[in-house]
Structure formats: C-alpha cells, structure tokens
Amino acid sequence: MEPGEDTEVSDDVMCSLRETDPPLGLDPGTRIVRLLGIFALTCAILLGSELIVLFVHPRISWWASRAATIVLAGVAVTSMAYFVSRRLEHMRGSEHRFQQLFQQAGDAILLVEFRDGLPYRLLEANEAACAMLGYTEDEMRSKPISEIGVPKNLTQLVTELTDRGHVTFEMTMRAKDGHEVAVENHAHMFDLDGRAVILSINRDLTERKAAEAALRDSEQKFRMIFENASDAIILVEMTPQCTPARIFEANEAAYRMLGYTKEELAALSIADISDPSEWESFPAIDAQLRKNGQAAFDIVHIAKDGARIQCEVGIRIVELGGRKASLAIVRDVTARKSMEEELRWKTAFLEAQVDSSIDGVLVVDSQARRILVNRRFAQIWGFSEDILDNKDDSVLLEHALDRLKRPEQFYEKVMYLYDHPEESSWDELEFEDGTVLDRYSAPVLGKADGHHYGRIWTFRDITERKRAEQALAMRAADLARSNADLQHFAYVISHDLQEPLRMVSSYLQLLSRRYAGRLDQKADEFIGFAVDGAARMSGLIEGLLAYSRVGVRGKELVPVECETVFNDALANLQVSIEESSAVITHDPLPVVVGDDNQLVQLLQNLIGNAIKFHRDEPPRIHVSVKEHEGNWVFSVQDDGIGIAPEHRERIFGIFERLHTQSEYPGSGMGLAICRRIVERHGGRIWVESEGTAGSTFYFTLPEARHE
Amino acid sequence: MNEKQNHTRARVMLLVEDNRGESLLMIESLNEHRAVGSISVVEDGEEAMAFLRREGIYSNAPRPDIILLDLNMPRKDGRQVLLEIKVDPKLRRIPVIILSSSDAPEDIANTYELGANAYLSKPVDLDEFLAMVKSLVSFWLDFAKLPRN
Numbered sequence: 001m002e003p004g005e006d007t008e009v010s011d012d013v014m015c016s017l018r019e020t021d022p023p024l025g026l027d028p029g030t031r032i033v034r035l036l037g038i039f040a041l042t043c044a045i046l047l048g049s050e051l052i053v054l055f056v057h058p059r060i061s062w063w064a065s066r067a068a069t070i071v072l073a074g075v076a077v078t079s080m081a082y083f084v085s086r087r088l089e090h091m092r093g094s095e096h097r098f099q100q101l102f103q104q105a106g107d108a109i110l111l112v113e114f115r116d117g118l119p120y121r122l123l124e125a126n127e128a129a130c131a132m133l134g135y136t137e138d139e140m141r142s143k144p145i146s147e148i149g150v151p152k153n154l155t156q157l158v159t160e161l162t163d164r165g166h167v168t169f170e171m172t173m174r175a176k177d178g179h180e181v182a183v184e185n186h187a188h189m190f191d192l193d194g195r196a197v198i199l200s201i202n203r204d205l206t207e208r209k210a211a212e213a214a215l216r217d218s219e220q221k222f223r224m225i226f227e228n229a230s231d232a233i234i235l236v237e238m239t240p241q242c243t244p245a246r247i248f249e250a251n252e253a254a255y256r257m258l259g260y261t262k263e264e265l266a267a268l269s270i271a272d273i274s275d276p277s278e279w280e281s282f283p284a285i286d287a288q289l290r291k292n293g294q295a296a297f298d299i300v301h302i303a304k305d306g307a308r309i310q311c312e313v314g315i316r317i318v319e320l321g322g323r324k325a326s327l328a329i330v331r332d333v334t335a336r337k338s339m340e341e342e343l344r345w346k347t348a349f350l351e352a353q354v355d356s357s358i359d360g361v362l363v364v365d366s367q368a369r370r371i372l373v374n375r376r377f378a379q380i381w382g383f384s385e386d387i388l389d390n391k392d393d394s395v396l397l398e399h400a401l402d403r404l405k406r407p408e409q410f411y412e413k414v415m416y417l418y419d420h421p422e423e424s425s426w427d428e429l430e431f432e433d434g435t436v437l438d439r440y441s442a443p444v445l446g447k448a449d450g451h452h453y454g455r456i457w458t459f460r461d462i463t464e465r466k467r468a469e470q471a472l473a474m475r476a477a478d479l480a481r482s483n484a485d486l487q488h489f490a491y492v493i494s495h496d497l498q499e500p501l502r503m504v505s506s507y508l509q510l511l512s513r514r515y516a517g518r519l520d521q522k523a524d525e526f527i528g529f530a531v532d533g534a535a536r537m538s539g540l541i542e543g544l545l546a547y548s549r550v551g552v553r554g555k556e557l558v559p560v561e562c563e564t565v566f567n568d569a570l571a572n573l574q575v576s577i578e579e580s581s582a583v584i585t586h587d588p589l590p591v592v593v594g595d596d597n598q599l600v601q602l603l604q605n606l607i608g609n610a611i612k613f614h615r616d617e618p619p620r621i622h623v624s625v626k627e628h629e630g631n632w633v634f635s636v637q638d639d640g641i642g643i644a645p646e647h648r649e650r651i652f653g654i655f656e657r658l659h660t661q662s663e664y665p666g667s668g669m670g671l672a673i674c675r676r677i678v679e680r681h682g683g684r685i686w687v688e689s690e691g692t693a694g695s696t697f698y699f700t701l702p703e704a705r706h707e
Numbered sequence: 708m709n710e711k712q713n714h715t716r717a718r719v720m721l722l723v724e725d726n727r728g729e730s731l732l733m734i735e736s737l738n739e740h741r742a743v744g745s746i747s748v749v750e751d752g753e754e755a756m757a758f759l760r761r762e763g764i765y766s767n768a769p770r771p772d773i774i775l776l777d778l779n780m781p782r783k784d785g786r787q788v789l790l791e792i793k794v795d796p797k798l799r800r801i802p803v804i805i806l807s808s809s810d811a812p813e814d815i816a817n818t819y820e821l822g823a824n825a826y827l828s829k830p831v832d833l834d835e836f837l838a839m840v841k842s843l844v845s846f847w848l849d850f851a852k853l854p855r856n
Binding site: 498502505506507509535538 | 808832
C-alpha cells in the first residue's frame, strides 16, 4: 500500500474507500474531543511517571527524579506509540480486504443512504453492480434511486428492515439501456457515523429464472412425449434383489395396451402383466440390465382381459429423484408378428408353387438380374447345374440363344421388354429341335404403389399341343377337301349320272309308247322291268343326293319355329295324308336352333314313314316334345306295323330297307337322311317299338340358349 | 294384221344340245304335239354363237324366236353362251330357256343371274317330260308375246 494513500485514509473504514469524499470526513467537534483526549493521556503519563519515581526512591535528587520521570514517560509513550501503530496497521489491512471484497464480489453491492424512512440516495456501487446495470460508477451515483429500482412493496420491506436490521426479497432493477434485471436482494441496515445506511447485496436472477423456465418447459415437453408416445412406457422400481418389481409410473399407451387403469396398474408388478412362461427369463434380463444398464427382449404380456400381447421391450436404467428405476419402452408387435407369420407362410407357399409349377419360371429384378428360377425352367431350357450356378446372367442368355431357331428375334424382344418395363408380352418360341414354348413375360408391380420390382418370365412347353393342333388343322383341311369332294360327287350324281339314266328310261318309255302291242307280250314286260329299274335307280340317286346335301348344303343354324316346320312338313305330305286318311296330332312345339329346310325334311320323312307303314285302318300319328337335361326330346308316335328289335339300329343306315319294293316302295335313304340331319344339329335319333304295336321315333335337339 | 302375221309365221327354235339322244327326244316330244316350225339343232356353244351371228356355214341361218340351251357342253358351255347372248344388244331380246338334268340350286340361281328367261329341269319319266314340253310350247309359242326381229 502506498504511504501517500495511507495518510489520506481516514480513521473510518468506510470513509477511506474514497479520497474525494467530503461527506465522509469527520466533523470538527469530534476532532477536538479526540485532541483533548490525547492531551489528557499525555498529562496522565507524565504524572504517573513522577509518582512512580517518588514511590520507588523518595529521597532521590530533583534532577534524578526528573530524569527518571522522563525515562518512564518516554517508555510509556514509546509503548503506546508502538501499540497504536500496530493497531493502525491492522486496521489498514482489514480495510483493504474489505475493499477487495466489495469490489470483487460477484454480486452487485450498493450502499444506499437511508433518510426519512426511505432509501434516499446511492452512496456506493461495486463493479459487479456497474456491469449488471451497464453504468459507470459516476453515472450510477448521479441517478435517483427510483430510476435504478425500488421494490414494489417498499413500505412493508422498510418496516421489516428497520425492525430486524435485514431483509431478503426479489425485485426488478432497470439497466441503463432500459432492460429489466431480476435480482434477489439482501438488504442490511446499519449506522455509519450517525447516518442510517443500507447495504444492498443483489444477485442477478436472470439466469436462474431462465434455467427454471427451461426446466419447466423441458419437463412439460417430456411429459407430453411420455403421455403421447404410441409405445407403452412403464417405469419400474429397481430393487436390490431380483424380485418382481412394482410399477410406479406408466403412460396412456400402457394403460390402453394392458387395459388397466392407472390405479390398477400401480398395484401390480411386472410379473402380473407378463405371461407366466416368461417369468423364468426375468433373472437373465435383470442380470443383463444391471450389467449393461440396458436390455432388449421380446415378451408376451397379458392384458387385463387375458389377451396375449406380443411385445418388443427396450429397458434402461434411469435415475429419478435419486431412485434407481428401469424405464421400459414396450411395443405391441402382435399385428406385426402375425403379419410376419403370414408373410412367411405366403413366401413358403409361393416358393412351393413356383417350384412345383409345370411352367418354367424366371424372375429378374428391375436391373434384369436373375432372382429366382425353378426346376422346370432349367428342365425346359436344358440348362445344366453349372450354367445355373454361374452368377453371370449373360451365360444363361447365350445358352438360351443357342437353342433357338430365331435367336435374334428373341434377343430383340428381350431387349425391348427390358427397355419397356411396364409392358407384358406373350408369344411363342421355337427351338432348333422343334420344341415349341409359350413365353409370357409380365412386369412385377407393387399392388399399392405400382413400384416396378422386376419381371417374371414364364415358359410352357406346348410342343405336344402344337402337334395336336397341327394334326387337327390337317384333319380339318382333309375334311374340307372331302366335303368339297362330296359336293362334287353330289353334282356328278345329280347331273352326269342322271343324264344317261334319263336316256335309258326315256327311250324305253318311248319304245313302249310307240311300239306297245306291236312287239309280243314278253317284249312289253321286259320294257316294263327296264323302265321300273331305271325309275328306282333314279330314286336311289336322288336319295343319295339328298343325303350328301345335308352336310354340304346346310344353312347356318338359327332359331326356328317348330310349329311352322310341322305345318310345312304336313303340306308336303298332303297327298299321302289324304290318300291314307291319316290323323296327325301334335303338342305345342318349341323354338329350336336349326336349319329350317332340314328340319322340315326330318319331320316329313318321319311322318311320311309313319303314314307309309300303316296297318289296314287309317294311321294315327302324334308328334310331341318334352324337355330333358337341356334338350328338346321330340317324338313321332304311330300305330303302324312296328319294327322288330333287331332292326332298330339298321334302319338308320344308307339304303337299308326292311321290305321289298312291292310291299313298301322306297329308296332306303329316308332314315339315313334323318339321322344325318339330327346329328348335324347336335342331337341323336332312335326308335322304340313294342313289336307290332306301332313305333315311336325320338330325336333330340339342343335347347335354344338365350344369350 | 301384225298379230295375224305373228300367228301364221313359222317359228324358228334353236336347240343347243351336245347329246344327240337328248336332242332327238326333244324333237320327238315336240312332234308329239304339233308342228313348231323349224327346229335348228347345234351341238355346242361355239356353233350356237356362230348360228346366232350368222357366221361361216350359218351365214343364212334364220334368227331364232326362242333358244333352248343345255348347260353342260364341251368347249363353250351353256353358261358362256347365255352370257354372250345377254350382253349382245342384237341378241339379248331372244328368250333363252335353260334345259338341264340338274336341279342344283346354284345352277338355277346362276343362270337367272346371267339373264336366263326360264330354267327347266328335265324329268326322268317320259310322261312328265312330255307334259313339260307341252307346257313349254304352249307358254312360249302360243301365249307369250315375243319381240319382232
């Protein structure tokens, strides 16, 4: 410490803090009192020294006694001076420490004069106070106290301060730039040289307030997360031993998942909400938790209603208010587990299906890399194991191209499809060895989003089918050719064969006409047989012609009104009906799909036969129809001569006759034509006969389909 | 006076038939009834066209009032003859009656399509044939009014 400063330091600690502080100097009255004190003390020392000398040596000489007094007084004064200087030095050290304390205190310290029961003016402020409020010391001292800050409940605080000497409260101070600073204020009142002074120690609360607010916010935030988490969160007590631990906190999701109320759950332990089969795993989990501070595992929880809930659990140890607890985050994966199970099942199913497919299957990803092939694929293409094992797909393609008849076409198609991943295609491939494959290629797209996962190629060996198709096509061509032949044959019969026959027949007749009676009787008879033979041959040819025309000249099958067909047939038979006096009845007849001309011929032949093969009395004929298994079953029933059982099949053959021309004339083609017509319509024809009690001819026609 | 002339004038009939048996039968049949006038017979299509166009040996041939035409003939068949007649402005007014042993529907349809005036299918039975010829003569030569040359 500088000596110059020392001299200026007043005897008052606080006043000495500032050299230029007139208000803190001592007043003149006090100084006089002190000087008088020092003078009295000096006199007392001198008098005391005199008395001590006189008492020790009463007969001492005057000089000697004066000298001894002076020595004694000197000793006394020196001792005093020594003590006083020690005292002063001590005081200076203390004062320094206080000053340091004052200036370097972290808190803002203000010294305020208290006058008339109120804080009157600012006497001192430390550096922290200046920094806190942004003033210099001078600026601060020049400000009225009200501008720096006055607590709101001032009156009450002043009362408390004056009563107790100190008070602590929170208030707001205003900084130079106008912003407010929250402080905690410790105020002490004491007397300084007869003046009341308030020592105000202020702690800046801004940070504490912010920290408190942050803490509040954070807690609120975490509480919100906790309550709104979709996973169940359960806080469980950590006990020193591994005993079923009590649940002391859980979130909404936990209550929802387990079906317990908050109160119910609080009364339960972890074991109570777990499947008993899980209990034995608890010690291991507990050990892991204690060792690593965390653990993760799957568990089956049991809800209040007994439902089993598959869960995934993550646990970690947390400290809560000095207590150790385990925080468990529990996720219900029941749905996911069942989905996984279903997915596994589906995958297995699909794999089995692909592998057992009769088609060769190749699946590639969107980069055209092979993902899967089945056994059949290798088999169809004749790929050996080592070709398949080769990861390089170009090897596969090369081998494929080797087998094909038109490899460049295949290659182009493959490239095209890889360039157009959204397209499907279906075509045939032909191998060099004649094998034919159906090739189908389609993109594999995600059902929901249409994402392109790759492409599936399917190959089916259709060689056999192709051969069958070719054989069929050849047969169809043969049939068409044979039909054309038949048509030509029919024409040949109708024209080229009929013409010479006409010559024979006509000239024989002309002969008999011109020369009858001029030749002998035998000649006339011969001519008669010749003419009759020619006529029958003509009939046969016409029958054959009619038969051949059923297939060749057939019209398209269209809906036909059978009533009309029946009436047409009867009109054609009018002459023989009148001659035989036949009675022909019929049920209501349906509409069928057919060729009306041929159906007329069919009914005409059957009814005509029924009339022809009658007994002595006029024939009675009934036409009826009934439905049976999608077919119309027509019947033509007569009361004629009947047909012996052994002939019932024969009669439908070409030129088959059961009687001589003289008994019943005919070509033997009628029923053959009937059968051909019925078969062309997709039906069948047969006859039933009770020997001599007449016959019933049946034929079926498919019912008209309404489309 | 014209009608009277028509009635009295002898009719000329051209029969185009390669089969002599057929043509004789036709002539005999016509003769069964009454005289028709003149009947000319040619044996194929080429001859028929030459006759009608008065070419070669037929330069003096009469123009027929009616033509009886068989369909199936060697070289130029009846259908071709029919076509040529019906596209020729000088000939197409002459009625052409088709005589055939065929009753195939396509033959019938085709010939009418080409402009035939009638299609007759020859019956096997002589009596029926005679009846047909009688009707033919009666219709075409007695009742039908034919264009004049």
